[in-house]
Amino acid sequence: MATVEEVLEFLPRTDCGQCGMTCAEFAALLVSRDLSPEDCPVLHEPEYAGFIEALHEILGPAEAAITAGMLIDQDKCNGCGICVAVCEYHLGNCDEARLGRGPRPQDKVVFHVVNGTAVVVHQELCTRLVQAAEKCNKCADHCPTGAITLV
Amino acid sequence: MIESVICTGCGCLCDDLDVTVEGDRVIEVANVCLWGVNKFIATKKFHSKKDRRRLLAPQVRRKGRAFDISYDAALEEAGKILIQARRPLVYGLTNNGSWAQEAALRLARRWQARLEPGDLAFMAPYYEALARHGLYWTPLEEIRDEADTILFWGANPIHSCPRHVVRYSVFSRGRFTERGAEERQIAAVDIYPTETAKFCKPFIQIDPGQELELLQGLAAHLIEGQEPPKRVKGTKKLVKLLSEASFGAIFVGRGVSYGPARKLWEGLARLVVWLNTRVPFSLFPLASDFNSVGLYHLLLRETGSPYAPDFGAASGLSSHPTPVDWREVDALLVTGADLFWFMSEDQVQALKERRVPIIVLSPFANRTTAKAQVVFPVALSGIETEEVAYRMDGLPVELQKLISTPLRPDHQVLADLEQILGGSTGG
Numbered sequence: 001m002a003t004v005e006e007v008l009e010f011l012p013r014t015d016c017g018q019c020g021m022t023c024a025e026f027a028a029l030l031v032s033r034d035l036s037p038e039d040c041p042v043l044h045e046p047e048y049a050g051f052i053e054a055l056h057e058i059l060g061p062a063e064a065a066i067t068a069g070m071l072i073d074q075d076k077c078n079g080c081g082i083c084v085a086v087c088e089y090h091l092g093n094c095d096e097a098r099l100g101r102g103p104r105p106q107d108k109v110v111f112h113v114v115n116g117t118a119v120v121v122h123q124e125l126c127t128r129l130v131q132a133a134e135k136c137n138k139c140a141d142h143c144p145t146g147a148i149t150l151v
Numbered sequence: 152m153i154e155s156v157i158c159t160g161c162g163c164l165c166d167d168l169d170v171t172v173e174g175d176r177v178i179e180v181a182n183v184c185l186w187g188v189n190k191f192i193a194t195k196k197f198h199s200k201k202d203r204r205r206l207l208a209p210q211v212r213r214k215g216r217a218f219d220i221s222y223d224a225a226l227e228e229a230g231k232i233l234i235q236a237r238r239p240l241v242y243g244l245t246n247n248g249s250w251a252q253e254a255a256l257r258l259a260r261r262w263q264a265r266l267e268p269g270d271l272a273f274m275a276p277y278y279e280a281l282a283r284h285g286l287y288w289t290p291l292e293e294i295r296d297e298a299d300t301i302l303f304w305g306a307n308p309i310h311s312c313p314r315h316v317v318r319y320s321v322f323s324r325g326r327f328t329e330r331g332a333e334e335r336q337i338a339a340v341d342i343y344p345t346e347t348a349k350f351c352k353p354f355i356q357i358d359p360g361q362e363l364e365l366l367q368g369l370a371a372h373l374i375e376g377q378e379p380p381k382r383v384k385g386t387k388k389l390v391k392l393l394s395e396a397s398f399g400a401i402f403v404g405r406g407v408s409y410g411p412a413r414k415l416w417e418g419l420a421r422l423v424v425w426l427n428t429r430v431p432f433s434l435f436p437l438a439s440d441f442n443s444v445g446l447y448h449l450l451l452r453e454t455g456s457p458y459a460p461d462f463g464a465a466s467g468l469s470s471h472p473t474p475v476d477w478r479e480v481d482a483l484l485v486t487g488a489d490l491f492w493f494m495s496e497d498q499v500q501a502l503k504e505r506r507v508p509i510i511v512l513s514p515f516a517n518r519t520t521a522k523a524q525v526v527f528p529v530a531l532s533g534i535e536t537e538e539v540a541y542r543m544d545g546l547p548v549e550l551q552k553l554i555s556t557p558l559r560p561d562h563q564v565l566a567d568l569e570q571i572l573g574g575s576t577g578g
């Protein structure tokens with residue numbers, strides 16, 4: 001998944017403030033999918049031709065993530081990370097998460113917590129998508145704030 | 152990216168944060184909860200829930216209006232307050248690093264002031280009970296690895312220390328707790344169901360006044376082996392849970408008794424003493440301020456008491472278990488706490504009417520800085536300056552500096568203030 005640093009490479013980095021924030025903050029909202037590249041007015045200028053497309057490419061398809069079935073309500077989530085620790089996929093594939101620590105940057109995870117809220121990274125790893133028969137609900141079941149909806 | 156950074160959001164001092172820095176700004180923090188991220192990203196526009204403004208320049212207040220001034224001018228203004236005070240109080244300190252706490256204690260000594268921890272009523276009696284009973288102690292990692300029984304007492308970790316349950320007490324898996332929450336008994340006692348209740352079985356809901364009664368009931372059953380005269384609902388379930396434990400911990404929050412917690416800690420400590428005759432069992436406060444524990448370690452080391460030391464007492468140093476009588480204070484220095492957030496409107500008004508001057512050290516603007524005569528903005532410990540802090544189980548950790556700031560660390564400001572009173576350079 002894209003990191004804020006990678007995304008920043010494709011932003012004007014002028015902190016012009018037209019989006020109401022700085023480029024870095026804008027980048028964080030791109031990564032968390034609260035905004036899309038089109039929301040930066042400067043990127044529509046000719047000298048940045050191709051940047052919006054490049055950003056879509058590194059961010060990956062947002063719509064796919066939603067139709068695939070996991071929504072995290074950013075307003076409810078408090079970043080406790082219970083979902084990350086109990087996730088069925090992490091149990092077998094991410095030692096750090098299994099033991100209750102935050103995943104390392106290089107670990108492949110379904111989601112992790114960034115800036116205080118859970119963010120989906122590799123939706124495709126969720127076992128709900130792999131094994132259609134028995135549907136896992138662990139993350140949503142254990143979330144204390146009811147922030148996760150699986151559809 | 153700077154890996155494995157320690158968070159100063161609460162007494163968990165989580166040590167697994169990955170921080171992305173650009174120039175002198177933190178732009179992203181991985182593995183931090185919402186509570187902790189506010190320290191790292193102050194101008195966080197994408198979470199309007201908590202937008203805390205940083206303070207950038209020292210300020211003085213004249214005729215109700217605040218003016219930016221230089222650091223030296225602010226020291227001079229503060230100096231006048233220091234020198235004129237007769238019954239001064241140094242207040243707060245639970246959100247300061249240990250170096251700052253040491254500097255504040257030195258200043259209090261020289262200023263002949265009383266020093267009052269912000270959470271005195273809750274935390275100090277814990278240390279008193281600990282000293283009296285000498286309970287079994289174990290680090291949080293061992294609780295993660297071995298504990299099969301956890302009891303939250305008036306505590307809502309999901310709110311005050313959000314990752315506690317994942318890192319150490321409920322969901323974490325360790326050496327002998329491979330199945331995590333599935334093989335632990337998790338219980339809670341509180342006056343109303345919280346997010347924490349979701350994974351607590353049993354969750355014992357009591358009425359506000361029933362806490363000590365419940366404790367007496369537990370003691371009667373477990374220690375004296377008899378039926379208590381009056382039994383609070385849920386007693387039997389807790390008796391069963393505790394008697395089946397082979398390794399456990401009780402984490403206590405301030406949820407149930409906002410009043411004096413002495414009897415509560417004494418009752419819990421007696422219970423744990425009994426448990427300790429059979430199994431390893433620990434008792435901890437769920438410290439929500441990141442270095443509250445460090446402050447009590449310092450007080451015990453330096454004054455021999457966890458209570459509020461008074462260096463102005465005519466009869467020599469005395470320590471007070473009861474909170475200060477604000478009517479007796481004629482000058483205030485606040486650091487590592489937002490005093491006016493905790494005070495009632497009447498108390499704030501009374502201080503104002505008596506024109507008690509206030510000096511504040513804070514990285515962020517808050518209710519107290521909005522009323523203070525002199526405000527010193529300070530660097531954030533563990534982000535902009537190095538420090539030391541004690542985790543809720545008493546483990547000291549070193550906090551590192553991640554980015555630069557022109558602001559001074561709080562221990563330096565405190566040492567400069569001490570010097571006005573004729574102290575050595577401190578350091």
Ligand code: SF4
Binds near residue numbers: 021022
């Ligand atoms: S509008 Fe674009 S260039 Fe301007 S601050 Fe926002 S992201 Fe940066």
Ligand code: SF4
Binds near residue numbers: 086090125126136139
């Ligand atoms: S549904 Fe199961 S596998 Fe998928 S993210 Fe949630 S816990 Fe993980």
Ligand code: SF4
Binds near residue numbers: 078084
């Ligand atoms: S469990 Fe829920 S509240 Fe906690 S991090 Fe996951 S989504 Fe957020």
Ligand code: SF4
Binds near residue numbers: 182
């Ligand atoms: S639980 Fe406490 S120490 Fe850990 S990330 Fe949250 S605020 Fe920081």
